[in-house]
Amino acid sequence: MPSTTSLAIEATDLRKTYGSETALDGVSLSIPTGTVYGFLGPNGAGKSTTMRILTGLSKPTSGTVRVAGTAVENRRAFVPHIGYLPETPPVYDEFSAREQLEYSADLRDIPRDVATDRIEQYLADFDLTDDADKRIRTYSKGMRQKTAFIQSVLHDPDVVFLDEPTSGLDPRAARSIRESITDLAANGTTVFLSTHILPVVEAVADEVGVLFDGHLVAEGTPDELKTRAQTDAGGSLEDAFLAVTSGPDVAGGLEESGTGGSSEPSESSEPSEATAPASTTGDDA
Numbered sequence: 686m687p688s689t690t691s692l693a694i695e696a697t698d699l700r701k702t703y704g705s706e707t708a709l710d711g712v713s714l715s716i717p718t719g720t721v722y723g724f725l726g727p728n729g730a731g732k733s734t735t736m737r738i739l740t741g742l743s744k745p746t747s748g749t750v751r752v753a754g755t756a757v758e759n760r761r762a763f764v765p766h767i768g769y770l771p772e773t774p775p776v777y778d779e780f781s782a783r784e785q786l787e788y789s790a791d792l793r794d795i796p797r798d799v800a801t802d803r804i805e806q807y808l809a810d811f812d813l814t815d816d817a818d819k820r821i822r823t824y825s826k827g828m829r830q831k832t833a834f835i836q837s838v839l840h841d842p843d844v845v846f847l848d849e850p851t852s853g854l855d856p857r858a859a860r861s862i863r864e865s866i867t868d869l870a871a872n873g874t875t876v877f878l879s880t881h882i883l884p885v886v887e888a889v890a891d892e893v894g895v896l897f898d899g900h901l902v903a904e905g906t907p908d909e910l911k912t913r914a915q916t917d918a919g920g921s922l923e924d925a926f927l928a929v930t931s932g933p934d935v936a937g938g939l940e941e942s943g944t945g946g947s948s949e950p951s952e953s954s955e956p957s958e959a960t961a962p963a964s965t966t967g968d969d970a
């Protein structure tokens with residue numbers, strides 16, 4: 686059930702170093718409940734690192750995270766609030782989609798009758814009913830992706846983290862996921878969406894954050910970003926993205942927009958990765 690906490694995601698001054706490599710350098714996020722937040726950035730900007738920290742799969746070198754009002758360190762209370770679709774669908778080849786989803790529902794302690802109704806509805810919504818009893822190893826990429834997407838939202842999480850949910854999908858499958866994102870937000874779920882497919886972000890996002898080299902260099906509505914990037918009224922989000930992630934003034938743009946991190950050197954100690962067994966995320970099967 687969606688939380689009534691006004692901020693769904695609160696991250697303060699996140700830093701992450703891998704040896705001498707700084708992946709995140711002071712990223713803070715305040716994302717209201719019910720928002721679809723598009724998280725953009727070029728390759729290597731730190732998006733996956735951020736998502737892994739926000740979902741409790743990786744510990745930040747420093748900084749704090751609360752999701753739906755719960756501190757990430759409080760794993761038992763934290764995990765039920767979140768759903769996570771990583772870039773590689775976490776499903777078992779030897780299960781059918783129905784078995785995979787029933788297994789996930791059991792891990793999430795969803796009552797069997799509730800789970801059965803939800804699973805059948807989702808399978809129908811995603812055109813998977815006819816294939817629901819075939820083994821996942823026979824599935825196309827899109828079928829696997831749709832199964833994993835359902836798995837990430839089956840327990841009605843407060844916040845769902847989606848890493849490239851429509852990548853490689855045909856237009857019909859991609860539309861199913863886009864529509865689901867919009868429906869989830871309409872029901873109060875917060876969606877944190879990382880993707881390189883900017884038209885998807887433009888179609889569904891209420892707010893966009895752009896990460897560059899471990900810093901949040903721009904944040905606002907898609908329209909605000911376009912304006913800030915001084916594109917003309919008909920400019921696309923792609924124009925805005927390119928404007929805030931290129932050229933020598935990226936860091937200056939940060940300060941003007943009031944977002945992003947500092948240029949202080951970060952900690953260099955090697956942090957230990959948190960492990961997240963399937964029984965605690967439900968999505969790592």
Ligand SMILES: Nc1ncnc2c1ncn2[C@@H]1O[C@H](COP(=O)(O)OP(=O)(O)OP(=O)(O)O)[C@@H](O)[C@H]1O
Pocket residue numbers: 703706707708726727728729730731732733734735
């Ligand atoms: N386990 C790791 N060990 C060392 N360096 C890492 C590790 N994970 C990420 N990095 C480094 O951290 C930086 C950010 O990586 P990250 O995967 O978060 O970027 P990204 O924005 O998700 O990129 P992409 O869009 O290509 O998926 C990169 O320089 C990467 O090489």
